[in-house]
Amino acid sequence: MTATSKPESAGKRVQISGLSKLYGGHPAVDRVSIDIAAGSFCTILGASGSGKTTLLKMVAGYEQPTEGRIEIDGRDVASMRVAARNIGMVFQNYALFPHMTVAANLAFPLEMRGLAKADIVARVTAMLELIGLAGFGSRLPRELSGGQQQRVALGRALIFEPDILLMDEPLGALDKNMRQAMQREIRAIHRKVGVTVLYVTHDQDEAMNMADLVVVMDKGRVAQTGSPLDIYNAPRTDFVATFLGDCNLIDVERGRDGVRRLALAGGIAIPAGVKSGRAEMVGVRPERISVGADPIQRDIVLSGTVVETHFNGADHDVVVDVDGRPVRARLANGGQLPPSIGNRAYLGCDFADLIPLEAIGATR
Amino acid sequence: MTVLAGDEAARPPPSRLPLLPRGAGLAAGLVVLVFAVLFVWPIVRLIATTVFVDARGWTAFATIVSSPMYRTAFTNTFFISGLVTLITLLAAYPIAYFMATVQPRTAKLIAFVVLLPFWTSALVRTTAWMVLLQRRGIVNSLLMNTGITDAPIPLLYNLSGVIIGMVHVLLPFMVLPLYATFLSVDQRLIAAAEGLGAPRFTVLRRIVLPLTAPGAAAGALIVFMSAIGTFITPVLMGGPRQMMIAQAISYHMQKQLDWQMAGALSLVLLAVTLVLFLVYRQVFGLDRLVAADAGVAGDPDGPLRGVLGLGRLPAGIMAVAVGLFLIAPIAMVYPLSISSSPFLQFPPARWTFDWYAKLADDPKWLRAALSSLRVAAEAIALSVILGTAAAVAASRIAPRLRAGMEVLILLPMVVPTIITAIALYSQYAPLGILGSPESLAIGHTILAAPFVFITVSASLKSFDRNLELAALGLGASWSAMFRRIMLPAILPGILAGAVFAFITSFDDVVLSIFLTNSASRTLPRVIYEGIKDDTDPAVVALAAILITISFGAFLLSLLARDRRA
Numbered sequence: 049m050t051a052t053s054k055p056e057s058a059g060k061r062v063q064i065s066g067l068s069k070l071y072g073g074h075p076a077v078d079r080v081s082i083d084i085a086a087g088s089f090c091t092i093l094g095a096s097g098s099g100k101t102t103l104l105k106m107v108a109g110y111e112q113p114t115e116g117r118i119e120i121d122g123r124d125v126a127s128m129r130v131a132a133r134n135i136g137m138v139f140q141n142y143a144l145f146p147h148m149t150v151a152a153n154l155a156f157p158l159e160m161r162g163l164a165k166a167d168i169v170a171r172v173t174a175m176l177e178l179i180g181l182a183g184f185g186s187r188l189p190r191e192l193s194g195g196q197q198q199r200v201a202l203g204r205a206l207i208f209e210p211d212i213l214l215m216d217e218p219l220g221a222l223d224k225n226m227r228q229a230m231q232r233e234i235r236a237i238h239r240k241v242g243v244t245v246l247y248v249t250h251d252q253d254e255a256m257n258m259a260d261l262v263v264v265m266d267k268g269r270v271a272q273t274g275s276p277l278d279i280y281n282a283p284r285t286d287f288v289a290t291f292l293g294d295c296n297l298i299d300v301e302r303g304r305d306g307v308r309r310l311a312l313a314g315g316i317a318i319p320a321g322v323k324s325g326r327a328e329m330v331g332v333r334p335e336r337i338s339v340g341a342d343p344i345q346r347d348i349v350l351s352g353t354v355v356e357t358h359f360n361g362a363d364h365d366v367v368v369d370v371d372g373r374p375v376r377a378r379l380a381n382g383g384q385l386p387p388s389i390g391n392r393a394y395l396g397c398d399f400a401d402l403i404p405l406e407a408i409g410a411t412r
Numbered sequence: 413m414t415v416l417a418g419d420e421a422a423r424p425p426p427s428r429l430p431l432l433p434r435g436a437g438l439a440a441g442l443v444v445l446v447f448a449v450l451f452v453w454p455i456v457r458l459i460a461t462t463v464f465v466d467a468r469g470w471t472a473f474a475t476i477v478s479s480p481m482y483r484t485a486f487t488n489t490f491f492i493s494g495l496v497t498l499i500t501l502l503a504a505y506p507i508a509y510f511m512a513t514v515q516p517r518t519a520k521l522i523a524f525v526v527l528l529p530f531w532t533s534a535l536v537r538t539t540a541w542m543v544l545l546q547r548r549g550i551v552n553s554l555l556m557n558t559g560i561t562d563a564p565i566p567l568l569y570n571l572s573g574v575i576i577g578m579v580h581v582l583l584p585f586m587v588l589p590l591y592a593t594f595l596s597v598d599q600r601l602i603a604a605a606e607g608l609g610a611p612r613f614t615v616l617r618r619i620v621l622p623l624t625a626p627g628a629a630a631g632a633l634i635v636f637m638s639a640i641g642t643f644i645t646p647v648l649m650g651g652p653r654q655m656m657i658a659q660a661i662s663y664h665m666q667k668q669l670d671w672q673m674a675g676a677l678s679l680v681l682l683a684v685t686l687v688l689f690l691v692y693r694q695v696f697g698l699d700r701l702v703a704a705d706a707g708v709a710g711d712p713d714g715p716l717r718g719v720l721g722l723g724r725l726p727a728g729i730m731a732v733a734v735g736l737f738l739i740a741p742i743a744m745v746y747p748l749s750i751s752s753s754p755f756l757q758f759p760p761a762r763w764t765f766d767w768y769a770k771l772a773d774d775p776k777w778l779r780a781a782l783s784s785l786r787v788a789a790e791a792i793a794l795s796v797i798l799g800t801a802a803a804v805a806a807s808r809i810a811p812r813l814r815a816g817m818e819v820l821i822l823l824p825m826v827v828p829t830i831i832t833a834i835a836l837y838s839q840y841a842p843l844g845i846l847g848s849p850e851s852l853a854i855g856h857t858i859l860a861a862p863f864v865f866i867t868v869s870a871s872l873k874s875f876d877r878n879l880e881l882a883a884l885g886l887g888a889s890w891s892a893m894f895r896r897i898m899l900p901a902i903l904p905g906i907l908a909g910a911v912f913a914f915i916t917s918f919d920d921v922v923l924s925i926f927l928t929n930s931a932s933r934t935l936p937r938v939i940y941e942g943i944k945d946d947t948d949p950a951v952v953a954l955a956a957i958l959i960t961i962s963f964g965a966f967l968l969s970l971l972a973r974d975r976r977a
């Protein structure tokens with residue numbers, strides 16, 4: 049997931065600053081600022097209606113921002129027409145021209161740029177090769193599977209060597225296996241081509257495993273920007289913590305004696321040296337919590353009754369009722385079984401596992 | 413209203429898409445301007461320059477109210493229109509119901525039968541009816557031979573003639589919306605009502621009837637609106653006592669040269685029609701109008717078959733009877749056209765192709781046919797361009813402006829043709845272009861453009877907007893995008909619109925009566941002259957040929973629709 053193996057023809061840097069879009073007074077995109085390094089892969093993650101498509105359309109030039117700037121390699125593109133921005137876009141429903149063959153679809157942007165016939169043929173052949181559809185050139189889009197159509201859309205957006213590639217939930221219509229295969233393929237093509245990618249998704253796994261940079265959006269605003277590792281390990285708000293992955297949220301209370309306590313099990317005092325102790329709320333990822341039938345040696349140890357268990361394949365989810373509050377722990381599937389429902393269980397984690405959070409309202 | 417719409421459309425709407433609104437606004441403004449100049453202005457001018465020229469203008473309205481002649485014309489108009497509406501409603505309900513309860517294939521066949529008259533020229537159908545209903549015509553011979561009556565019953569040149577003719581013309585406008593409503597009835601409601609223990613007749617009365625009432629109301633409004641402006645049918649099939657407003661207008665203009673009275677009557681007729689149209693728009697929305705005409709014979713995918721078994725037999729018998737009523741006069745034209753009897757009696761003494769030969773001998777037919785084709789070709793080209801531009805522009809401007817534009821463009825379909833005809837006449841006469849085929853072509857363009865607008869709008873609705881964005885993003889200019897991406901997608905709509913335009917132009921007689929002269933007159937006008945006073949048997953031979961052509965156009969449109977689907 050590093051951007052070290054950059055190819056020679058890197059894409060361009062995209063700087064978005066203070067970008068807003070109002071629809072009838074209501075902001076669909078609200079003062080968004082993102083800086084995307086040349087050639088990097090940026091995923092934009094957010095719930096439905098959070099303004100992802102609107103943001104992408106403004107970058108592409110299909111929508112006029114109400115406010116703010118978009119710069120590509122330092123150049124303000126406000127007055128630039130869609131085509132002049134040299135941006136490739138993959139639409140959610142692919143938007144393949146239904147009456148044209150795959151080859152004609154791929155050739156379209158080249159014809160519009162007035163390339164010579166022979167050149168076009170050569171480039172189309174090369175692109176068919178790259179997207180793994182050699183020999184499919186004479187088919188119509190409707191004669192292809194969903195994944196194949198997706199590849200054509202990708203190829204068409206890349207064939208004119210754009211500086212930036214925009215993708216709006218490109219894999220939304222595919223089944224899980226296909227999605228994962230396509231994710232790998234898109235990553236591979238990105239490494240080969242080196243274009244700067246803005247990739248919209250509402251699938252958190254997809255957002256994390258494809259990106260160099262993840263942008264989490266909430267109600268038109270940027271909730272947090274960072275590398276996947278940062279965002280997952282150090283979410284700043286309860287919203288981000290719960291939107292990406294699962295997280296136990298625990299309020300922090302300040303007693304009259306000045307000691308801060310976790311609002312759990314009658315109040316667990318947080319030692320003065322712990323950084324996260326100053327936050328109003330902390331989060332703990334379930335996989336950081338160990339669970340067992342016997343007491344465990346950790347900074348924080350809790351006990352309660354198992355109320356739920358789920359087996360996910362790679363791990364077990366265990367929900368333990370601790371003084372009336374459900375706490376979720378995750379046990380890797382390593383042969384050991386979690387205590388079964390109704391039995392007593394011990395939970396444990398360290399102060400270092402606590403993530404300080406700002407409480408703005410969790411998603412679930 | 414137009415001035416307002418033009419004003420607003422000319423100003424680009426607040427920024428939506430950076431690439432288009434300016435162009436779309438410009439195109440919309442242009443289309444609005446063309447409609448305003450070619451259609452709205454002549455009508456406004458007609459009324460302004462005939463009615464309100466002097467103080468007597470207002471007395472014209474007093475005369476309308478006080479004079480028995482006009483009172484009768486108005487009473488006739490509303491009485492006949494009401495009666496026609498009622499009859500079409502009663503005839504359409506069983507047919508629509510039956511269509512909804514049979515297999516899709518059968519429903520399609522019935523839709524075909526209902527639509528066939530819609531496609532054949534009203535004039536040709538009127539001709540056929542006149543031949544069938546005359547004193548010694550088939551109907552009377554049938555009645556006498558079976559002993560139902562001793563002497564021929566007068567069926568023509570009286571109320572029955574007018575009613576039969578108008579019902580035949582207007583029935584499709586009732587069946588189609590009604591059938592569409594039947595199909596949209598949620599079958600689960602019926603199943604639920606049955607589950608709750610309602611007997612089938614109760615289901616029909618308490619569930620189906622109320623649910624289909626809006627469709628019936630929509631159809632009734634359309635039929636009534638068209639009926640009050642009818643001109644040709646009462647003139648040809650009615651007697652002096654059936655004079656309706658449209659006829660009164662033409663009488664004043666052509667015979668009395670009393671333009672003031674003609675203008676005042678037009679204004680009243682126009683006002684009533686526009687009020688009905690706006691009521692329709694308010695209550696049902698123009699979408700339904702669009703669907704009823706463009707989606708003709710909509711695809712019956714959810715028939716009430718099985719759920720609604722009740723009364724299918726009586727409904728079926730009614731449907732067959734109505735179907736025969738619709739088809740018979742059209743079908744009878746063929747045997748009649750080879751009958752030896754100059755009075756078109758049936759069965760004739762022998763069969764002959766003399767009438768066809770007469771058609772070939774007299775050059776006036778060929779000349780009229782060529783004139784018709786020339787006008788139709790021009791009208792098709794112009795209305796396709798205008799209607800397509802209007803549809804594309806309308807789909808790209810702000811919804812508020814679009815609503816106004818839709819009203820304006822659909823207006824020529826609604827305004828009684830007689831008013832359009834005399835408005836254009838009074839506009840062209842002083843310009844000295846009256847009688848040229850081009851002036852008629854412009855009139856037909858206005859009549860046909862709404863149909864193109866409707867069919868192209870329908871195909872644009874299923875055109876994926878992202879294809880356009882994608883093409884522009886891939887470097888296409890708007891015109892390249894239109895040519896390579898949008899045009900192929902909306903081509904079926906354009907073709908269907910072109911077929912409608914052909915039919916509109918090729919069948920029109922009203923505009924032709926007013927806008928052509930003896931050199932440029934079209935086929936329908938020659939037919940009209942050939943049957944007005946006495947029926948020329950050659951006309952029947954011609955009718956057979958025209959029906960065959962309409963039939964071909966109809967099949968063509970069905971093919972175009974299948975391709976669109």
Ligand SMILES: Nc1ncnc2c1ncn2[C@@H]1O[C@H](COP(=O)(O)OP(=O)(O)OP(=O)(O)O)[C@@H](O)[C@H]1O
Nearest residue numbers: 071075076094095096097098099100101102103250
């Ligand atoms: N053309 C428009 N006119 C008015 N409101 C709009 C328009 N386009 C989007 N919106 C509104 O802006 C907000 C953001 O929409 P957007 O399509 O950007 O969301 P999204 O994050 O892409 O959602 P999804 O995941 O469902 O695609 C929504 O509330 C939407 O209703």
Ligand SMILES: [Mg+2]
Nearest residue numbers: 100101102216
């Ligand atoms: Mg979206």
